[in-house]
Each structure stands twice: as C-alpha cells, then as structure tokens.
Amino acid sequence: MSGMIDPSNGGGSEFRYHCYGFDVISEMALPELAACHGSRVAGAVLDIRRDLLCLPPEIRALPVWSEFTEEGSFFWWGTVGGFHVDAQGHSIRIEVADGVSDDMAAFPLLGPVLSEVLRRRGFFVLHASAVEIDGVAVAFLADKGVGKSTTGAALLDQGARIVADDLVAIDPVTAVTQPGFAQLKLSPHNLPPRATRDDWVVRPQPHPAIDKARVMVSDTLLSAAVPVRRLYVLERGPITIPRIEPVDVDRALPELLKFAYAARFGEKLLKGPAAARHFRSAVSLTTATSLRRLVVPDGMEHLQDLLNVLRGDLFDDLGGCE
Structure with missing residues (x-):
C-alpha cells in the first residue's frame, strides 16, 4: 500500500x-x-x-x-x-x-x-568516497569494511580535498561530481593524526550500536564541482605499497553497477523505467570516465605516499594503465 x-x-x-x-x-x-x-x-x-x-x-x-x-x-x-x-x-x-x-x-x-x-535529480549515485587531487576527482568503490573512508582520510591528511563520503553523486553524461558534505565515518583505530587536532572534530556517537566515529573535516571540503578522472575499485592485499591495476573493459560496467547506491534496494527500485534509466546512466558514465583497481595495504602507516601514487596514475601519460 x-x-x-x-x-x-x-x-x-x-x-x-x-x-x-x-x-x-x-x-x-x-x-x-x-x-x-x-x-x-x-x-x-x-x-x-x-x-x-x-x-x-x-x-x-x-x-x-x-x-x-x-x-x-x-x-x-x-x-x-x-x-x-x-x-x-x-x-x-x-x-x-x-x-x-x-x-x-x-x-x-x-x-x-x-x-x-x-x-x-538525475545523478548516478555511488556508494563510495571521493577526493579532489589537483583539479580532478577520484572515487573509491568498495564493499563495507574495505576502507573507502580510511583511504579518503589518508589522502586528506596528505593535502587532497574531500568531495564526498558514502554518497558520491556524478552527472552520468559529463562525469562531473558535486561536493557533498565534510564528514567521514571512520573506525576509531583508523583516525588520522589530524583528527586529534582542532581542525578535525570527532563528533559524539548518538547510539552505542554505531561502531564508527563521525569526523568533521570542514576545512577540507571542496567548494565547486569537478570532473571525475578515475573510479578505483578498492581492494586490500598483503602488500606495503599501494598498487594500481587495469580493469578489463567488459568488467567496468558490472563493477559500476555493483557499487551503485541504488543496487542496495534491488528490484524494489530497479524495475521498469527506473531500471532502464539507471542502466543507461551507468553505460554513459563508464564511457565518460575510467575505472581501475587500487590495491592498498592494511594500516594508515602504509598509505603515507598514496597521494603521489595516484598523481602518477592521473597525470603521467607514460605510466599507469592506459
């Protein structure tokens, strides 16, 4: 009813x-x-x-x-x-x-x-975290617990700016993303050093069952829309240095659909005209941007050079996975 x-x-x-x-x-x-x-x-x-x-x-x-x-x-x-x-x-x-x-x-x-x-409103919404690096956005897609927000926090600590955490909204035609709000949800043991200073504020939890800290990072919020250059499927591996890998072209669309926020509602939402629009938007977004795999080690201490690793992939035409 x-x-x-x-x-x-x-x-x-x-x-x-x-x-x-x-x-x-x-x-x-x-x-x-x-x-x-x-x-x-x-x-x-x-x-x-x-x-x-x-x-x-x-x-x-x-x-x-x-x-x-x-x-x-x-x-x-x-x-x-x-x-x-x-x-x-x-x-x-x-x-x-x-x-x-x-x-x-x-x-x-x-x-x-x-x-x-x-x-x-026409956005393709990803369950992801996104930051801005030198004028372009990168988004991290992963299942719960893999470390999307932790990866984003590590990059903010190295000078990136937050676009959004949890809800990343992208225009599927232009691949431009709008900044959301400046809050990260982090496990207490993954709080970066800045979270202990005055510019990042750890908010009190409203309920004992909530196991993640809410960290306000208002000083790092991006103020304008930016193009998305990379979508990274985030994975954890037994390594000490972050590694970027290509994703087969025929896997890009399934990966994007998997991490769409709408997917959590299944056929309740994705049926009829809504499903058709959702699929067309996903196809458009895979055409407008580039999806890769980012394998990261456990622990914030191993992410200290992640910003430079991503810059090499984003801006070095001789390297990366092109």
Missing part, C-alpha cells in the same frame, strides 16, 4: 545549508552540512520538513520497509521513523519516532534517503 503525506502537520525553525550543488532548507538541524546564507543556485533547493506520514499500521509494524514509484519514494525504519521523497527530489518529509534524536534520524536521512533525492 502506498504511503501518503498528512499536510496538516509541520512547521518549526529553519536551517539553511548547501550540498551537492543545491541549497537545503530544513526544519531539522543537520550540522554535517555546510551552512549557507541566502540561495546561491536559483531553483535548486531541497526542502526538508517534519510531517506525519499516513502509513498503515501493517507498515509501521515492520522493522524496515520502502516503496519506489514514479510519484515518489517512502522509507520506514521502525527504530528511527519514516521519510518521503517527492517525485522530483525537491522535498523530504520526515516523521521521527518517539524518543529518537534528530542526530540519530540524520543517519538514514543523509544516507539512503538523500541518495534517492540525488537519483531523482
């Missing part, structure tokens, strides 16, 4: 932010996002409001539920609450469960819910 919005509920304070190329007007405080004063992009606004979602009792009794239609998308987590994204990705309506903090509700809001906003 489709969910509906109860328009009688809502109201409250407003906060203004900027991320992924659009302004955010929110009734919920979202300190993860960069604050802004006045709209900078005409017409590009995301409106976030509190609302009572008209979901039937049988849906509310479920631990997790989602629905995707041409008219909009609904998400429900019994321990957090419900979310609705409109058809154009211009608004999010939120019903936070009793006793749940806004800080906790921000986890799904700035993850799967925001990914749906970006998808509906």
Whole structure:
C-alpha cells in the first residue's frame, strides 16, 4: 500500500545549508552540512520538513520497509521513523519516532534517503568516497569494511580535498561530481593524526550500536564541482605499497553497477523505467570516465605516499594503465 503525506502537520525553525550543488532548507538541524546564507543556485533547493506520514499500521509494524514509484519514494525504519521523497527530489518529509534524536534520524536521512533525492535529480549515485587531487576527482568503490573512508582520510591528511563520503553523486553524461558534505565515518583505530587536532572534530556517537566515529573535516571540503578522472575499485592485499591495476573493459560496467547506491534496494527500485534509466546512466558514465583497481595495504602507516601514487596514475601519460 502506498504511503501518503498528512499536510496538516509541520512547521518549526529553519536551517539553511548547501550540498551537492543545491541549497537545503530544513526544519531539522543537520550540522554535517555546510551552512549557507541566502540561495546561491536559483531553483535548486531541497526542502526538508517534519510531517506525519499516513502509513498503515501493517507498515509501521515492520522493522524496515520502502516503496519506489514514479510519484515518489517512502522509507520506514521502525527504530528511527519514516521519510518521503517527492517525485522530483525537491522535498523530504520526515516523521521521527518517539524518543529518537534528530542526530540519530540524520543517519538514514543523509544516507539512503538523500541518495534517492540525488537519483531523482538525475545523478548516478555511488556508494563510495571521493577526493579532489589537483583539479580532478577520484572515487573509491568498495564493499563495507574495505576502507573507502580510511583511504579518503589518508589522502586528506596528505593535502587532497574531500568531495564526498558514502554518497558520491556524478552527472552520468559529463562525469562531473558535486561536493557533498565534510564528514567521514571512520573506525576509531583508523583516525588520522589530524583528527586529534582542532581542525578535525570527532563528533559524539548518538547510539552505542554505531561502531564508527563521525569526523568533521570542514576545512577540507571542496567548494565547486569537478570532473571525475578515475573510479578505483578498492581492494586490500598483503602488500606495503599501494598498487594500481587495469580493469578489463567488459568488467567496468558490472563493477559500476555493483557499487551503485541504488543496487542496495534491488528490484524494489530497479524495475521498469527506473531500471532502464539507471542502466543507461551507468553505460554513459563508464564511457565518460575510467575505472581501475587500487590495491592498498592494511594500516594508515602504509598509505603515507598514496597521494603521489595516484598523481602518477592521473597525470603521467607514460605510466599507469592506459
């Protein structure tokens, strides 16, 4: 059964932010996002409001539920609450469960819910981390626990700038990516040296079950869109020096589809016209950029020269995997 919005509920304070190329007007405080004063992009606004979602009792009794239609998308987590994204990705309506903090509700809001906003705005969204190096972006694609954020943090510590962590949004035609927000989710034992200083802030955890530290790296956030030059499938190996390997042409598309954020919803989302658009976007992106494999060693101490390794691949026409 489709969910509906109860328009009688809502109201409250407003906060203004900027991320992924659009302004955010929110009734919920979202300190993860960069604050802004006045709209900078005409017409590009995301409106976030509190609302009572008209979901039937049988849906509310479920631990997790989602629905995707041409008219909009609904998400429900019994321990957090419900979310609705409109058809154009211009608004999010939120019903936070009793006793749940806004800080906790921000986890799904700035993850799967925001990914749906970006998808509906035409981006191809990757479950990845991305940084900017000398005017171009590189993104790291990997399964959970391999070290996407750790690799990104190591590069930020060496002078790169953050584009996004977890949600990397790319225009599939131009391969241009928009900067998201300046937060990394890191295992406590993988915190870089800068995280112990004042310019990187480790935020308190909203729930004991969350095992990663949230590290704000606001001083490193990129301020403008950049082209993506490389997509790296990240792997860990028994080595001490990072290594870059080619990926067979016929493997590029399957790898990209595997790490698309939409893939976690399976056929619930990727069916009919939505599946066709998703596949066309993936094909376009594999044409517009280059995918390779990056094998990295365990431990931050072995990533100290990673920035130079990547620069060699990005800018040295005599080396790399071309």
